[in-house]
Amino acid sequence: MPNTFPTFTAAGLAAVRAGADRPLLLTNATVHTLDPLIGTMPGADVLIGGALIVGVGPGIVTAAEDDGAVVIDATGTTVLPACLDATVTLGTAARGTGSGTLAPGADAGVIVVPDEHAPDLATALHTAFTQPELLLAVLQQGRPVHWAGRLLTGAATAPLQPDRLAVDPGRVGVWIDTDDFLHQDLTADGRYDETRGGRPHAFTGRYWIDGERIDYLDDLGFWAFGRFSHDGTDDALHHAGYTMHRKDAR
Structure with a gap:
């Protein structure tokens, strides 16, 4: 049998890297493949090669030493796909391709949850997608991005929160579309105020800027988004089919 590292420890992470x-x-592990043919398997193994799921099921560990695999003991855990894709279940997507299942051939996006927080599939999914602090591991393209409760890669800043101001001072101002129909005023206190076709305050609400993305939460309750780009002369803001430029940059 191959050397097996304890469940999602620092030593295990070092071995994976x-x-x-x-x-x-x-x-x-208990493996919920979400594949309509394979289903759920207790006491199963998930073999990842590169960025793909290579095999799934009991007994794969017997060949791990021959294949030179790094083995992580996932006893007491539940393994799920890191993405959901209902089109697989509906039969409108090819089995074992893309994301959404742990069928061999699928993308190696994996979430690992402690069994105590995953007594059944519904609870496992709820934990995986709503309680990130409980996750033991998250793999993207077969590589760990979250391990033993710690984010390994990604955001250099804290995730956006509804009560956290996220304003880019360089983008505060009035943005006007190319037909002069839509005026969107982004204010320094994280609010926006839209004038549409000369109708003032058509939509108002809050906004958050994260890099080149802007998220809007309208006072009516709906969410929308836009993206900033640079067109060679100045920044452009693309939102809901409109292309806007800031008034003082026009």
């Missing part, structure tokens, strides 16, 4: 060019095997 050191063996980045080797297969990765999660062994002895």
Whole structure:
């Protein structure tokens, strides 16, 4: 039998990183593949090669040493796809391709949840997608991005929160579309005020800027978004089919 690292420890993470060019095997977990043919398997293994799921099911660990796999003991855990895709269940997407299942051939996006927070599939999904602090591991393209409660890669800043101001001072001002129909005033206190076709205060609400993305929460309760780009002369804001430029940059 191969050397097996304890469940999602620092030593296990070091082994996964050191063996980045080797297969990765999660062994002895409850695996919800979300694949309509395979279903759920207790005491199963998930073999990852590169960015794909290579195999799933009991007994794969017996070949792990032959294949030079890094083996992580996943006893007491539940493994799920990191993405959901109902089109697989509906039959409108090819099995074992893309994301949404743990069928062999699918993208190696994986979430690992402690069994005590995943007694059944519904609870496991709820935990996985609403309680990130409980996750033991998240793999994207077969590589760990979250391990033992710690985010390993990604945001250099804290995630956006509804009560957290996220304003880019360089983008505060009035943005006007190319037909002079839509005027969108982004204020320094994180509010926006839209004039449409000369109708003032047509939509008002809050906004958050994260890099090139802007999220809107209208006072009516709906969410929308836009993206900033640079067109060679100045910034442009693309939102709901409109292209806007800031008034003082026109």
